[in-house]
Amino acid sequence: MSESRDWPRPMRRPRRLRRSEAIRRLVQETHLTPDRLILPQFVLDGSDREEPIGAMPGRSRLSIDRTINECKKAISLGVRSFALFPVIDASLKTPEAREAVNPENLLCRAVRSIKEAYPESCLVTDVALDPYSSLGHDGLVKNGRVVNDETVEVLAEMAVVQARAGADIVAPSDMMDGRVGAIRWALDEAGFQDVAILSYTAKYASSFYGPFREALGSAPVDAPDIPKDKKTYQMNPANAREAEIEAMLDEAEGADMLMVKPGLPYLDIIARLRGMTSLPIAAYQVSGEYAMIKAAAQNGWLDERACMSEALTALARAGADVILTYAALDYAGWWREGLS
Ligand code: PBG
Numbered sequence: 001m002s003e004s005r006d007w008p009r010p011m012r013r014p015r016r017l018r019r020s021e022a023i024r025r026l027v028q029e030t031h032l033t034p035d036r037l038i039l040p041q042f043v044l045d046g047s048d049r050e051e052p053i054g055a056m057p058g059r060s061r062l063s064i065d066r067t068i069n070e071c072k073k074a075i076s077l078g079v080r081s082f083a084l085f086p087v088i089d090a091s092l093k094t095p096e097a098r099e100a101v102n103p104e105n106l107l108c109r110a111v112r113s114i115k116e117a118y119p120e121s122c123l124v125t126d127v128a129l130d131p132y133s134s135l136g137h138d139g140l141v142k143n144g145r146v147v148n149d150e151t152v153e154v155l156a157e158m159a160v161v162q163a164r165a166g167a168d169i170v171a172p173s174d175m176m177d178g179r180v181g182a183i184r185w186a187l188d189e190a191g192f193q194d195v196a197i198l199s200y201t202a203k204y205a206s207s208f209y210g211p212f213r214e215a216l217g218s219a220p221v222d223a224p225d226i227p228k229d230k231k232t233y234q235m236n237p238a239n240a241r242e243a244e245i246e247a248m249l250d251e252a253e254g255a256d257m258l259m260v261k262p263g264l265p266y267l268d269i270i271a272r273l274r275g276m277t278s279l280p281i282a283a284y285q286v287s288g289e290y291a292m293i294k295a296a297a298q299n300g301w302l303d304e305r306a307c308m309s310e311a312l313t314a315l316a317r318a319g320a321d322v323i324l325t326y327a328a329l330d331y332a333g334w335w336r337e338g339l340s
Contacts, residue, residue, distance in 0.1 A: 030317045032309075034078035034332035038124060038282075038324040042215050043067050043086050043110045055211035056287055057294040059326050061087050064110050068117045070329075077332035081122040083171065083324055084110055087216055088131050096140065097132035100158045105132075108165035115166040124198060125167040127159050127183065128174035136213075136220040138174040138233065144225040146233055152179045156186035163192040171259070173200040175233040181253035198282060199255035202243035202269050205234035208262045208288030215287070243269045244276060251277055257322065262286040264311055267318040274319025283320035285312065290326040305334055 017027050042061040044051065049063040062070060071082060086106040092099045099105050111123055128138040129151070135141050139151030151174065159170045170187070172179050180199050187195050213219040220228060235242060247258055258277060260270045261284035270283055293311065297304030308327050315323050325331065 030313055032313050032316045032323070032331075034328070034335050035080070036316070036322055037079050037328040037331065038081040038083050038122075038322060039070075039074050039079055039328035040083040040085060040324055040326060041067055041070060043084055043106060045087070045089060045106050053211065053215045055214050055291050056326060057291075057298060058330070059215075059290075061215060064106075064113050067110060068114055071114055071118055071121060074329055074332070075118060075121065077329060077336060079328045079332050080118075080120065081124065082114070083124040083126065084114075085126055085212075085216060086110065086131055090134075090217070093132055093134040095134055097129040097134075097154070100129055100132040101154065101161050103161050103164065105161075107131075108161060111162065111165040111167055122168045123166065124169045124171050125162040125165075127155050127162070127170050127172040127179075129154065129158075130218045131216050133218075134221070135223075135226050136218055137227065138230065139176055141226060144227065146227060146230075148176050148178070151176050152182045155179050156182045159183040159195075160186050160190045160192065163187055163190065163195040167195060169196045169198050169256075171198040171200060173203060173261075175200065175203050175230075175235070177249075178253070180250050180255045184254035196256040197254065198257040198259060199250040200261055200284075201246045201250045201255065201258040202260045202266070202273065203234050204237045204262065204266065205229060205231045206237060206262050206265075206286065206288070208265070208286045211287035211291045237265075240269060240272060243272060247273050247277055251279060255279065257282055259284060259324075260320070262289055263315045263320070263323070264289050267314065270315065270318040270320050280321040281319055282322040282324060283315040283318070285315065285323060285325040285327070287326065293327075305330075309334060 017023055044061045044063045046063045047065050050066055051061040053059050130136055130138045137146050139146040162170055180197055250258055257280045258273055259282040260266050263283040263285040273281055293307050296302040312323055
């Protein structure tokens with residue numbers, strides 16, 4: 001019986017606050033609401049088109065009209081923010097990626113149409129050359145190198161074109177040095193003081209972007225004198241302190257929000273940046289993270305709803321205010337039904 005025990009009984013019993021669902025919910029520290037989510041969407045030219053993405057079950061490339069339907073669904077579930085990625089026809093891709101600054105390009109047309117249908121939506125546009133480059137790089141390639149300052153000039157022009165189309169937030173995902181400052185300057189000069197910059201601050205040279213590159217057909221091409229990967233501009237996955245340098249620079253250059261990407265394998269980076277800036281932090285649950293959970297769930301190996309919710313909540317717990325996820329609609333639906 002109890003008299004025979006010689007070890008001290010604990011005074012503090014954390015399990016008291018885990019006894020019932022009601023108590024657990026009272027003391028739950030992190031609540032991820034759908035209004036903190038951004039749904040990335042892949043936009044196709046033409047109308048009434050849908051092409052499922054093999055490595056991203058449940059997600060498709062959609063023509064603008066169908067993208068608008070998807071926005072409608074999302075808005076009814078409380079997700080009002082969208083990140084748009086255009087699927088550019090191969091015939092429009094060139095080494096200089098000039099289509100990126102064409103005010104009539106697919107992305108600009110999509111922004112204008114969605115804004116017309118849903119002026120209250122928040123549209124985030126990606127600033128990087130890869131969807132438009134026949135070489136599949138985020139910047140211009142010269143003599144076998146991705147050149148920095150010439151690329152930044154194009155990116156600044158691109159951001160202004162996107163702002164003019166109606167983007168609320170421009171999101172440079174290219175990792176060139178000095179691009180945030182140049183984009184801020186160009187936007188202000190063009191009268192877009194109110195367009196915000198969400199900088200991909202700590203974007204790693206990750207292999208989890210595979211399904212995204214399949215969706216856009218945007219992987220670096222295999223050709224002589226073209227870098228085979230993005231390691232000279234995206235960060236080394238083994239580095240953490242370097243993310244602080246990127247964050248310091250982006251904040252100084254005028255970024256309004258900082259992003260960490262990918263998400264789940266980089267929770268320490270989210271937490272680090274949370275500790276050093278007061279700016280909002282975004283985390284991107286990238287295509288490969290989404291694909292892993294979806295694939296395992298399809299095999300019956302994981303509970304999709306429970307695992308996706310856990311992964312997304314973990315990003316918020318680590319310090320992300322805003323989360324980009326392809327599962328935004330799923331999550332918002334579960335939220336409505338009452339997450340447990
Ligand atoms: C391109 C870009 C990429 C992603 C977002 N913007 C791919 C890359 O850098 O190669 C990846 C997103 C994802 O995997 O979901 N600048």
